[in-house]
Amino acid sequence: MERQTIKLKTIIVIFISIALISLQSCYKDNEEELYPGGDNCNTENVSFSQTIMPIFTNNCVGCHSGAGASAGIKLTNHTEIVAAIDGGRLVGAISHQSGFSAMPQGAPKLSDCAISQIEAWIVLGKNNN
Ligand code: HEC
Structure with missing residues (x-):
């Protein structure tokens, strides 16, 4: 029993x-x-200073700043980043579309979440928030 x-x-x-x-x-x-950006990927109310600028600082600024900036593209602040996006080459470069130079050069592609956040921030109006 x-x-x-x-x-x-x-x-x-x-x-x-x-x-x-x-x-x-x-x-x-x-x-x-x-959530196609992956687990815990927040693409709502994306903040430039909290979310977007750090992505560029960590992955792009090393080559895209100062007098010798690669391709003449600087990415060190809001104005420069908006100018690069409006120039029409940035989104294609980070999402590795054909016809664009894949960025960041010589390093792994940005995470799906980071790319989704940049795209969401653009749709929201590229605010300096
Ligand atoms: C190791 C250096 C390096 C890093 C890091 C880097 N780039 Fe670049 N980038 C270059 C060079 C060199 C070019 C110009 C040559 C070329 O187009 O391949 C370039 C070109 C570009 C272009 C123009 C591409 C085109 O097809 O017209 C864009 C936009 C760009 N970079 C954005 C970025 C962004 C955004 C990041 C970060 C996610 C980044 N880069 C990181 C070196 C770098």
Whole structure:
């Protein structure tokens, strides 16, 4: 009698574990479909100073600043970044579209989230916020 109870408990525990694991994978699938930028990628109310400028500072400014800026494109502040976007070469370069030089040069592509945030910030009006 005692043994059977233990067996039953074990079976219940295993069953619940399997149910939880499968529920979790379902949850992940849905999240990826809902948020193409990846988990926890916030593309709402994107702030220039908090989100956009750091992406450029960390990935682009090393080559795109000062008198010898690559391709004559400077990316060190809001005005310069807006000018580069309006020049029509920036979005194609960071999203590695054909006909553009892939940026950042010699380094891995920006994360899907960073690219989504830049695109969202452009759609929101390229605010200096
Ligand atoms: C290691 C140096 C380096 C880094 C880092 C770098 N660039 Fe560049 N970039 C270049 C050079 C060199 C060119 C010009 C030569 C070319 O087009 O391949 C260029 C060209 C460009 C162009 C013009 C592309 C075109 O097809 O007309 C854009 C826009 C650009 N970079 C944006 C960026 C952005 C945005 C980043 C950061 C995500 C970045 N770059 C990071 C070196 C760099």
